[in-house]
Amino acid sequence: MHAGRDLFFLLFSLVNADPKIFMNNASNGANRFYTVNYDLNNCDQEPIHIIRVVQSYACLLGVDVQSFSIIHVSDNSQQILGLPHEEVLSQNLADLLHPEIMEQIRSGLQENDFLSINPIIIKSFGGHILDTTYHLIAHLQDQTMILEFEQRDPLVSSSRFLQRSDRAVQKIQSARDVNNLFHETASEIKVLTGYDRVMIYQFDEEYNGIVIAEAKEDHLSPYYQLRYPASDIPRQARALFLRNQVRIIVDAQSEPAQIIPAVHPETGTPLDQTDSVARGVSPIHIEYLNNMGVRASMSVAIVKENKLWGLIACHHYQPKLVDYRVRNMIKFLSRIISGHLALQEAHDFREQGLQTNIVRSHLLEQMSRNWSVLEGLMQNKFTLLDLNQASGAALLLDGRLHTIGECPSEEKIMELIDWLENNTDSSVFETNELSAHWPAGLEIKDVASGLLSLQIAHTPPEYILWFRPEIIQTVNWGGNPEKAVTFSGEQMRLSPRKSFDIWKEQVQNTAKPWDRNDINSAIALRNDIKEIIIEKYQEIRKLNQNLLEAYKDLESFSYSVSHDLRMPLRTIEGFSQILEEDYKDKLDDYGQQVIQTISSSIGKMNGFINDLLALSKISLNDLIINKLNPASQIEQVWNSFPEAERQRVQFQLKDPMPPVYAEVTSLRQLLSNLLSNAIKYSRHQEIPMIEVGADSDGKSTVIYVRDNGIGMDPKHHQRIFDVFSRLVSDKDYEGTGVGLAIVKKVVDKHRGEVWVESEKGGGSTFYCRFPIHELEVL
Helix, strand or coil, X not given: CCCCCCHHHHHCCCCCCCHHHHHHCHHHCHHHCECCCCCCCCHHHCXXXXXXXXCCCCEEEEEECCCCEEEEEECCHHHHHCCCHHHHCCCEHHHCCCHHXXXXXXXXXXXXXXXXXXXXXXXXXXXXXXXXXXXXXXXXXXXXXXXXXXXXXXXXXXXXXXXXXXXXXHHHHCCCCHHHHHHHHHHHHHHHXXXXXEEEEEECCCCCEEEEEEEECCCCCCCCCCEECHHHCCHHHHHHHHXXXXXXECCCCCCCEEEECCECCCCCCECCCCCCCCECCCHHHHHHHHHHCCCEEXXXXXXXXXXXXXXXXXEECCCCCCCHHHHHHHHHHHHHHHHHHHHHHHHHHHHXXXXXXXXXXXXXXXXXXXXXXXXXXXCCCCCCHHHHCCCEEEEEECCEEXXXXXXXXXXXXXXXXXXXXXXXXXXXXXXXXXXXXXXXXXXXXXXXXXXXEEEEECCCCEEEEEEECCCCEEEEECCCCCCCEEEECCEEEECCCCCCXXXXXXXXXXXXXXXXXXXXXXHHHHHHHHHHHHHHHHHHHHHHHHHHHHHHHHXXXXXXXXXXXXXXHHHHHHHHHHHHHHCHHHCCHHHXXXXXXXXXXXXXXXXXXXXXXXXXXXXXXXXXXXXXXXXXXXXXXXXXXXXXXHHCCEEEECCCCCCEEECHHXXXXXXXXXXXXXXXXXXXXXXXXXXXXXXXXXXXXXXXXXXXXCCCCHHHCCXXXXXXXXXXXXXXXXXXXXXXXXXXXXXXXXXXXXXXXXXXXXXXXXXXXEECCCCCEC
């Protein structure tokens, strides 16, 4: 016998089949198994809980909970209970069972707890002693109490068996690691039950499975390490295993017993056997068992965190009934496994968490040094790659992409981020098969089959991405997982395999999966980054507050100094005028030159003080925004210049202009400074030209002043707006270096923007953008 995919059918009393097959293939007697007609496209919807047969090893009674009248009976009651089903049906249960037994049943019914009384020992039925002692297993299903009678094994009560059971539990509990636990459990269960083969079977997240431990007779072919697809396991089968945990098939070749009647005599509904221990087996599954030569099987669920983790699967090649008490013991052993799994997972999680916490603490310390996320995560001893065993990582921060390790191209990473923005809702996304979600991922599978993405910010988008490369592996399946359906003419049926050879598949486009610790550590890192950003923001806010206070003090000081300088300056100016008027004829040429120098310096000093005062007033005063006509303001300012200067310039005003929202006095100050500079720096041109205009995009108005003057090197475009910054000497062009600083201060106060376009010798154009504000005070 070869290992095959159809092993899994031995694990279930269920079938992975389209029920149309049953209805179209009457020769197999399938229409005897279900009361309702159904036409389904997949086995996930097969109504396995209302199959109308029971396995022949047990007799089933359905009892009305109000009257205790028997409303269902399996047609093998004569062989097991000694009475034909015709005599059992419609009788009162109390007339058939001993009063002490009835008392136990009533107690279980009243307390809604049959687990504490199951199994009940039955030695008589209907007034006569039975040839064999039976177990009665009871449970409640809606308003019907279901009683199942199965043979009791007297050896289970022997001291030898109890000692062997205790030894098995001790060996399993003392397993040194999880892998040893699985093998010990399989071996001990084989000894306790006598099955020919016992396996531990584990599911993955998608319910594909693998045999991870096996104990078997020497002549049997191994199933160890074979895999089985999730499509073998109907959804409702997983639900039943979570609910009942144990499923036994005693003899696959035995004719099942029919439930009489098939439906409730009053409601017309079929009997629900969801919790029945002897529920009938789907006929196509029986066909599989017969093809494989397996007569009996038992499967026990391993449940972890309310999820089906795996199965203890037992096979036998002759009919075999394992006592109900032994089945419960195996269920107990499955819970030991569940407990060990939970403890091991908690231990591993703590260990991994400890390691990642150490890495995170280093990353946090590195980010804190210079308040730099980039330096802290990618440019120090510890990096993003140390957090989760990724082979590459990318950081999109402040609009720039940074990478470390083996990563896709920058273009592909940006395409991936764009896809994440439009196709994922969560801030964390992980996959070990990127191409299954994003087809373009096939192009980068060598370095990025696995992706763990962490969104740091939404607008603008900022991300951390970790990548893992493709791992090509060969998977041994128990038979070809793709071949389960055959066609005969127009009819479709599930064809049980008669050959179960190993089928190999090469799995591509996948990477090592990300585990829970990887995801949790990524989320924790995001919180660390937020903490750094908040601390950095608070530090900047504190520095900004200090700067604002210092700036206010400086502006107040500048205003006071400028104001206080006027008095001594006026005194100096007065005395220089006296010297020039009263003593000029008594001074030689040098003395007269000194007086002229004093007078010129006083003029420059006055201009400097006026500019400082203007700069201080802009910062100290609130702006009252008004809707202004820029053309009118420009004309007023232009006409304020001396006529001699205006006549030399070819002045052009582009009209009409869109309105500008500004404070009138500061706007005039700005225009005066820009026009004054344009006149000054174009006066040596043969025909000085100045053009002033304005444009609007609906959100702001831009005023520009263009001249054909000396221009400037582009490298100075930012510097010229600094206070006291001048690119030419006072000898060639007078000035204080404050005029353009005033222009920038006015624009900043309006929450706008100022810039210049200029080339050396090619003139200059200054632009001032004013946002369209509601009329308000800034």
